[in-house]
Amino acid sequence: MTIAIDLGVSQSGDPAEMDLEELLSTRLLVQGNSGSGKSHLLRRLLEQSAPWVQQAIVDPEGDFVSFSARFGHVVVDANRTPAELTRIAQRIRQHRASVVLNLEGLDAEVQMQCAAAFLNGLFEVDHSLWFPMLIAVDEAQLFAPAIAGEVGDEARKVSLSAMTNLMCRGRKRGLAGIVATQRLAKLAKNVAAEASNFLMGRTFLDIDMARAADLLGMDRRQAERFRDLEPGHFVALGPALSRRPVPIRIGSVETAGRTGRPTLMPLPEVSREELVDLIFTAGGDEPPLPRPAPVRAVPTGELLDRVAAQALDAEPGDADERSAEERRALVEDIFAEMLADPEAAFRPVPVLYQDFLVHCRLKRLRGAETDMAAFRRRLSLARAGVSEAGEDEDWQAVLARAEDLPEEMQGVYLMLARAARDGEACPDDAALAKAYGSHSPSRGRFLLGFMAERGFITAETDFRGNRVVTICGTPWRCSQAGEPVKLDEARLRRQARLAGGPANAV
Structure with missing residues (x-):
């Protein structure tokens, strides 16, 4: 059975339809700048297909929760543990329920982790539960970013992996991915490249217009048309849409999101004196501001x-x-x-x-019940291989001095102090960086410079090129047994002549 989803009208006035069965066998990418009508397009597509296929909407802003009242979608609050979200997703596929995963109010990193756990739960179910299902992901660049941003690498990896599985391997499991993004440049290429159907809306940057034109098979000179598209107008291409690029206008929708296009409204007619009183005077219904408790340095x-x-x-x-x-x-x-x-x-x-x-x-x-600050300090010492316990007053004084350093550097300082006290070789740059939690040996040199500038240590080089570190306030010092400093060839020749050797001795 062929189900035609009515998206709106084409430029010629004919109905703009999408083949739902073909969409389930392929995938859809929607692109357009903020305000171009991406969410309106997704809403129209999901409303028209709701009676025919199971749906799951990954909603980062809570705009699609209105589907619950109109179409019976179950709203899943994402403020749960990853294991809970995975089990809920598996039960969703088992009972063929249409849902909205509401990620509103969560931090970006938490949103990525919740979406990953949910998508993995939909993906990893028994073969008997591979029923057809549309998975719509709004603002997909948040969950499959092209480059690392402010979120942690761990959250980015699990989220990108889940999105890649959805778009690359989801078809065999009955999952048809629909991703909407503001910019193609922000979306990971592995996710965007798996789409076979495209709906390209208004965009202004040259790189995005060129990529949109390439995906639609249009001439580079025709890319300028994406800048002139009105809100709600898109260029469609794909086996479920059209064999050639066709401009379409998206039709009306039955539900509404919490946010929409901003509209102008008059300012309140209040005098300046009244506004000053309203702003700087607490209202009767406002709770009193809590007084911050004094913070004691522990x-x-x-x-x-x-x-x-x-x-x-x-x-x-x-x-x-x-x-x-x-x-x-x-x-x-x-x-x-x-x-x-x-x-x-x-x-x-x-x-x-x-x-x-x-x-x-x-x-x-x-x-x-252990707070993060205490754990960080204990971890810093453990990474450096030192203990907080001391055998004498000198070590206790060094421990007290370490408290003036940033907590992530205290273990490195105590690592140097222990080596100097015990007469061991001075740790090299790689060992210092590892104690700090870094792969880069240059981080070890930075740490030495930082502590030397602030008077915690002195770091010098002896005549053989070995590093010598002295712990300020103590007689403790350690030397690094390593390769001597490399000298240039001209200097070596001068030293040979002064020593009476041949001029070409190196």
């Missing part, structure tokens, strides 16, 4: 003790009979086990913190 040692001395995460009525030393030893074991992985030194601190909490629960410690 020493690093005290924060470390909080991490190491967590009690049992026991059931009500149970008591932890282990001593503080036993609990401290368990925490030490947890950090040692976590950092045994070579890649752990370079993983983001929030990810390691979640692993730490899991280990604490397994050992029935109250890891969930």
Whole structure:
């Protein structure tokens, strides 16, 4: 059975239709600048196809929750754990329910993680549940960015992987992806390249117009037409739309989003004196502003003790009979086990913190009550291979001095201090960078310069080119056994002549 979805009218006045069965076998990409009518187009397409096919809408702004009242879509609040979202998605495919995943109010990184868990749940179901389903993703550049932005690498990787699976491997599982983006340049190429149907709206940047023209098989000189398109007008191409580029105008919709095109409205007729009173005087219905509590600076040692001395995460009525030393030893074991992985030194601190909490629960410690600041300091020391415990007053003085450094640098400083105190070789740039959590040896040189400028250490080079680090305020110093500083050929020849050797000796 062929189902024709009415999108609107073409430039010639004929109905602009989309073959729903062909769309399920292919995929759709919608592109247009903000205000071009992308959301209106998605709303029209989803409204017209709602009676015929199961739908899931990934909604970052909460604009499609109105589908619940008109078409019976179930609104899924994304403020859940990843495991919950995955199980909900699997039940959605099992019972063939149309849903709206509402991501409104969540941070960008959390939105990416929630969308990834939801899409993976739809993707990873039993073969018997591979029913046809439209998956519409509004503002797809948020979930499949072309380049790394302000979000963490871990969130970007899982979200991009889920979107790539949807567009590349979803067809065999009955999933037909519909992605809408403001700019093609912002969308990952692996996601955009899998679309076979295109609806291109108004855009102004030359690079976006050129890419849109290439996708539609148009001449580069015709790319200027995308700049002149009115809101709600698109150029359609694809097996489910048209074999040649056709301008269409999207028809009206039955539902409305929370936001729309801004309209002008007159300002209130209030005098300047009244406005001043309204702005600077609290209203009777406003709650009083809370007074911020004074913040007490907590020493690093005290924060470390909080991490190491967590009690049992026991059931009500149970008591932890282990001593503080036993609990401290368990925490030490947890950090040692976590950092045994070579890649752990370079993983983001929030990810390691979640692993730490899991280990604490397994050992029935109250890891969930450990604040992030204490964990960061303890992790910095563990990465550097030093302990907060000291055998003498000099080490305690060094620990106190370390508190004046940024928390992520304290472990590096104590690592140098321990090597200098024990007479060991000075750590090289790679070891310092790893203790800091970086792959780049230049980060190690930066750390030495930073601490030297602020009077924590002195870093010099001896005549053999070895680094010599002295811990200020102590007699401790360590030397780096390494290759001597490389000299240029002319200098080597001068040294040979002064020594009475042959002029060409190098």
